[in-house]
Amino acid sequence: MITFDNVTKKYKGMSVPALDRVSFTVDAGAICGVVGLSGAGKSTLIRCMTGLERVDSGTISIGGVSISALTGAELRQAQRNLGVVFQHFNLLSQRTALQNVMFPLEVAGVARNEARDRARELLDIVGLGDKLNSYPSKLSGGQQQRVGIARALATSPKVLLCDEFTSALDPINSKSILELIMRLNADLGVTVLIVTHQLSIAEQSCDRLIVIDEGQIVENGPAKDVLESPKSRILRAMVTTLTWS
Ligand SMILES: Nc1ncnc2c1ncn2[C@@H]1O[C@H](COP(=O)(O)OP(=O)(O)OP(=O)(O)O)[C@@H](O)[C@H]1O
Ligand SMILES: [Mg+2]
Known part of the structure; x- marks a missing residue:
């Protein structure tokens, strides 16, 4: 459903890419978490999916449509297959x-x-x-x-992208919003990508988990396995510090 194939994105003036040869797939109907520290490239990954940022190389496809190759009316049409939930709600x-x-x-x-x-x-x-x-x-x-x-x-939309969607909420509201997302996933079959600092969110809701560090994927697998035996430096650090809360 979602496929990243060797995606690299470097912002002007930056010496290192924000996304560095990123490849992964998320099955239709799954909930996939993306965790990593601040500046790891998580929001860039989402912005490249929505077409707000253009990738330098590689391809991103959603439901078989190569969104990274589209512009103009075709891109706008493809964007309707993506729903975005923002940290600060962004309501009018x-x-x-x-x-x-x-x-x-x-x-x-x-x-x-x-x-x-x-x-x-x-x-x-x-x-x-x-x-x-x-x-x-x-x-x-x-x-x-x-x-x-x-x-x-x-x-x-077939895909719901959630970038730090509970960070502005207290723990009780966070939990109920997460439960809502899980219910929508189950009822509507919408594929969900959740970007979060909070491992507890990934643990509660995600089928798959991707860990990103300095623009590179350092872990990718079933969420339970990844959290049970973290292999990367960054996830080990996250597991042993405060990012559960
Ligand atoms: N518009 C931009 N222009 C230049 N550099 C950028 C831009 N947006 C992000 N960056 C840089 O790209 C890298 C990845 O940023 P990104 O916002 O994707 O990180 P993040 O993982 O979402 O971080 P956070 O958890 O703080 O939201 C950072 O080094 C950041 O400074
Ligand atoms: Mg971000």
């Missing part, structure tokens, strides 16, 4: 919860009535059926992230 403050979820549908040219029905349905699924007309400032962080998740799912 002048729009209600319902209007925020309708937004990607409007951009995709979906008729207003249809977009409204779909947005209502999604807000119901994420447990916010009673907050349709609330503005983001009137919602808690956990509720805002639920809106963010509903919005990410609006165009029925």
Whole structure:
């Protein structure tokens, strides 16, 4: 479903690449975690998947479509197969919860009535059926992230990308948002890529786990195995320090 084949990305002015010959695959319907320290290249990996950053070499394909090779209208079409959940929610403050979820549908040219029905349905699924007309400032962080998740799912993407999506939340809200993502994965069959500093999130939810260090993949395997016997310097350090919390 998701395939990275020898992907390298170097930002201008940087001496080392942010992604260095990265190759991995994630099966359709799986939840895959990506962990690593700050600056390891995790967000770059996500931005390259969305086409926000262009790769220097290698290919990224999603559902058989080589997204790294596309531009313009073709890229925008392919991007509808990707839902992105952000750390700081990134909701539009002048729009209600319902209007925020309708937004990607409007951009995709979906008729207003249809977009409204779909947005209502999604807000119901994420447990916010009673907050349709609330503005983001009137919602808690956990509720805002639920809106963010509903919005990410609006165009029925095959893949959900979550970059540090619980970092701005307290542990109770983090847990319930993670459970929501796991339920959506089970119910909708959406493939999920979770970028996180927190090993506990990977342990609870991920089928696979990738560890990235200075742009290179240093571990990749079933999450349980990787966490039980960490081989890389970086994961050993993470396991023995505070990144469980
Ligand atoms: N737009 C940019 N221009 C130049 N360098 C960048 C840019 N974005 C990221 N970098 C560099 O690329 C490397 C990887 O950054 P990235 O944001 O992918 O790390 P990360 O693993 O997401 O870190 P964090 O856990 O702090 O979010 C870092 O050295 C960073 O300084
Ligand atoms: Mg990041």
